[in-house]
Amino acid sequence: MYTGGERQTERSRGWERAGARESMLVLTVSHTVVEHYRNLWNFVRVLHEKEEDGTSICNPTTCPKMSAGKNHSYTWLNRNHEPVELPAYEYMTLMQRWMSGKMDDPALFPTDPDTVSFAIHPEYTSNAAQQGGDEWLGARSGFPKQLGGTCQLIFRQIFRVYAHLYWDHFVEPFYHLNLEKQLNSCFSHFILTATTLEMLQPSELEPMQYLIDLWAADGTFPPESRPYSYANVERGRYIQSLGTAV
Numbered sequence: 001m002y003t004g005g006e007r008q009t010e011r012s013r014g015w016e017r018a019g020a021r022e023s024m025l026v027l028t029v030s031h032t033v034v035e036h037y038r039n040l041w042n043f044v045r046v047l048h049e050k051e052e053d054g055t056s057i058c059n060p061t062t063c064p065k066m067s068a069g070k071n072h073s074y075t076w077l078n079r080n081h082e083p084v085e086l087p088a089y090e091y092m093t094l095m096q097r098w099m100s101g102k103m104d105d106p107a108l109f110p111t112d113p114d115t116v117s118f119a120i121h122p123e124y125t126s127n128a129a130q131q132g133g134d135e136w137l138g139a140r141s142g143f144p145k146q147l148g149g150t151c152q153l154i155f156r157q158i159f160r161v162y163a164h165l166y167w168d169h170f171v172e173p174f175y176h177l178n179l180e181k182q183l184n185s186c187f188s189h190f191i192l193t194a195t196t197l198e199m200l201q202p203s204e205l206e207p208m209q210y211l212i213d214l215w216a217a218d219g220t221f222p223p224e225s226r227p228y229s230y231a232n233v234e235r236g237r238y239i240q241s242l243g244t245a246v
Ligand SMILES: [Zn+2]
Pocket: 057, 058, 059, 062, 063, 088, 089, 164, 168, 169
């Protein structure tokens, strides 16, 4: 027999499960952000290291803008919230300061290494960042309202830095230092995570679209993955054939 009391218990168990699932999602997203940030900055450090003559590989002369190829450049918002163009070096330095300020704020950024799994499960991830009104990522678990939006901004900024690394610095220094496999591994993992968690939209991927197409074609992104669904696999196969022809 099913009494009202049992129904109530069932319902509260359901809420508990939903709350626990949401907590896991919040912790997964925030941990993932930190993990990708650390990976990325290992590469940026290589660009920012000073040579004997006091210059760095990425400097205002080599990279006067925060660019990703000829067709894309990114602006920084100044104190008056006006977009300004900055040399890539300066942009990345300011971005690093902004990101680490967010991540070092325990009130904003919940990270508990003992309870977090890095596994991404599709059922945890629908509309992770897009919830609005009184429902936001982490609301039921008491996480701050701005967390989802902040994570999305951080993912977007990480993408911009990767795009700059690929377009302007892939050969020098990463290929010459034999770091290109590591770069590819970190970036493909980042794209997989960012798209699965809906932290990056397909339109934002455009500067790196050809690489995403290639990775869909060569199996880096499996057919059931989200970045695969954003890729032009036919074009990826063509790009792949150019690579094997030389
Ligand atoms: Zn640069």
